Amino acid sequence: MSSQLQSNSHHKVRESLRERIESSEWKLGELIPTEVDLAKEYGCARTTINRALQALADEGILIRKRKGGTRVCPIPIRQAKLSIPILREQVEAIGSEYSHQLVGRKIAAPSQSIRQNLKIDDGDSAFYAETIHFADHRPFAYEERWVNLKTVPEIENETDFDLLSINEWLIKTVPFSSGEVSFSAHKATERTAKALQTDIGAALFLVDRTTWMNGKFITTMKLYYREGYRLSTTI
Amino acid sequence: MSSQLQSNSHHKVRESLRERIESSEWKLGELIPTEVDLAKEYGCARTTINRALQALADEGILIRKRKGGTRVCPIPIRQAKLSIPILREQVEAIGSEYSHQLVGRKIAAPSQSIRQNLKIDDGDSAFYAETIHFADHRPFAYEERWVNLKTVPEIENETDFDLLSINEWLIKTVPFSSGEVSFSAHKATERTAKALQTDIGAALFLVDRTTWMNGKFITTMKLYYREGYRLSTTI
DNA sequence: TTATCTATTATGTGCATACATAATATAAAA
DNA sequence: TTTTATATTATGTATGCACATAATAGATAA
Known part of the structure; x- marks a missing residue:
């Protein structure tokens, strides 16, 4: 955490306050001193204290109210930040060579649930593609993706997904x-097992994702990871 | 996002800048104007611009460098914030009644991998418990937990885990x-299937978690969710 | 040419000050 | 007593200013 020495005052104050909170100097839900008092104690401007306290409040370990003062969050909610990297980086991060293969591509009318995800009408068709992602030429993840042609019509004319994957x-x-x-767990079906060269019934890690922009729905996809895949983060 | 009208200048500036970035006024990786220029343009102090830009940098959509200037992040990394709620809240959030049952509890010497997680020595023993968590009296998740007795010795004398679960x-x-x-996917074994009243081979969603405080290891656990469980968030 | 010094530049930070605002406590009026 | 006005308080925010710092570009010396 505090591996990078920050000589800056507001960082130092923040970490000092964090320690005092974590050491239970102020208990859960308890009121801590006011900004003015802390400024006096730390010998700095109120601005600096304010900055430190706001940062801790952003993190969710403090709760602040005008006039009400600042108190330690009564129920410390653990928030994990997990970055969703693109597959190429995920594969290259483990020191493997990334490659991918487009195994299916069509314009078709999607199922009811997909239509709902993309907010398209009953008769409308959409762009569909299946991609297998490899790590060192071994299947790593299998992707089924629908793209909304109303929002991203250019994709229909895009022929070359060799260098860049659709994602x-x-x-x-x-x-x-x-x-x-x-995120969920999913039993490999015949199709997903075949794509990932694994057994039917294997426990696959499934990422379901729908994205939009300014209210316009862009794409929805299912990404099946091979058995053994772990998504990790710190809290 | 900007549902709550903020009349504050630095919020307004931040959202204005966000829109300009998202509308690709500045392309990926491109340099945006300096703080001084933006301050001139927005008719406010540099401090205010600085605050807005720092916030956007914290979010990961801007990258800032001294002298180098501020640029739009070349590879927009999607960061999902997922809060890890305690099971009771998770169950009650879906409108079900929460209950839990301690099905096993002992002081024992854990396996090599658990010892490694808790950073305890070869001969040392630790507190172990299995808990089944129910939603409306149906198994919802199954927990296997080891607690470090060196760090939390009080747990040995704690007899009552009826009201409060161990967590x-x-x-x-x-x-x-x-x-x-x-997070990963896990095929239900005989034991986990039995605890969750499901079939052997079912695809379970597994959460593996180890926690520590000030370098002292506290607990490590595996939490198996029933089939169909989904962990959701927005990015 | 290469290495070294030296501006220059944009961001990072701290502070004093001023005023805004939400929420509470107190006093005054009904 | 209840309602309403008013003061008080702690945080929220904006600003001008000063200086720190990292990184670059340019000038100078080897």
């Missing part, structure tokens, strides 16, 4: 989008 | 701890 192409084309992700 | 007791006793979590 990477989309990130370049629609860089800042919001999305919803969910 | 809840630990949160109360050691409120601010760091930890590592990993």
Whole structure:
């Protein structure tokens, strides 16, 4: 955590306060001194204390109210930040060579649930593709993706997904989008097992993701990871 | 996102800049104007611009370097914040009644890998417990937990885990701890299937978690969720 | 040419000050 | 007593200013 020495006052104050909170000098839900008092104690400007306290409040370990004062969060909620890297980086991070293969591509009318995800009408068709992602030429993840042609019509004319996978192409084309992700466990079906060269019934880690931008739905996909895959983070 | 109208200048500036970034006014990796220029443009102090830019940098959509200037992050890394709620809240959030049952409890010498997680010596023993968590009296998750007796010796004398589950007791006793979590998919074994009243071979969602505080290791656990469980978040 | 020094530049930070704002406590009026 | 106005308080924010610091570009010396 505090591996990088910060000689800056507001960082130092923040870490000092963090320690005091974590050592239970102030108990859960308890009021801590006011900014003015802390400024006096630390011998710095109130601005500096304010900055430190706001940062801790952003982290969720303090709760602040005007006039009410600042108190230690009564129920410390653990928040894990997990970055969702693109597959190429995920594979290269473990020192393997990344490659991918487009095994299916079509324009078709998606199922009801997919239509709902992309907010498209009943008759409308969409772009569909299946991709197998490899680490050192061994299947690593299998991707089923639908792309909304109303939002990203250019994809229909995009012929070359050899260098850039569809995901990477989309990130370049629609860089800042919001999305919803969910993680679950999934028994490998005949199709997913075949794509990942594993057994039917294997426990696959499934990432479900739908992204949109300015209210326009862009893409929805299912990403099946091989057995043994772990998504890790710190809290 | 910007649902709550903020009349504050630095919030307004931040959201304005966010829109300009998301509308690709500045492309991926491109340099944006300096603080001084933006301050001139927005008619505010540099401090205000600085605050807005720092916030966007914290979010990961800007990259700042002294002298180098501020640029749009070349590879927008999607960061999902996922809060790890305690099981009681998770169950009650879906409108079900929460209950739990301690099915095993002992002081024993853990396996090599657990000893490694808790950083305890070869001969040392630790506290072990298995808990089944129910939603409306149906098994929801199965927990296997080891607790380091060197760090939390009080747990040995704690007899009553009826009201508070071990996890809840630990949160109360050691409120601010760091930890590592990993998610994966796991085929139900005889034991886990039995505990969750499901079939052997079912695809379970597994959460692996180890927590520590000030370098002292507290607990490590495996939490197996029933089939169909989804962990969701937005990015 | 290469290495070394030296501006220059944009961000990082701290501070004093001033005022805004939400929430509470107190006093005054009904 | 209840309601309403008013003061008080702690945090929220904006600003001008000064200086620190990292990284670069340019100038100078080897």
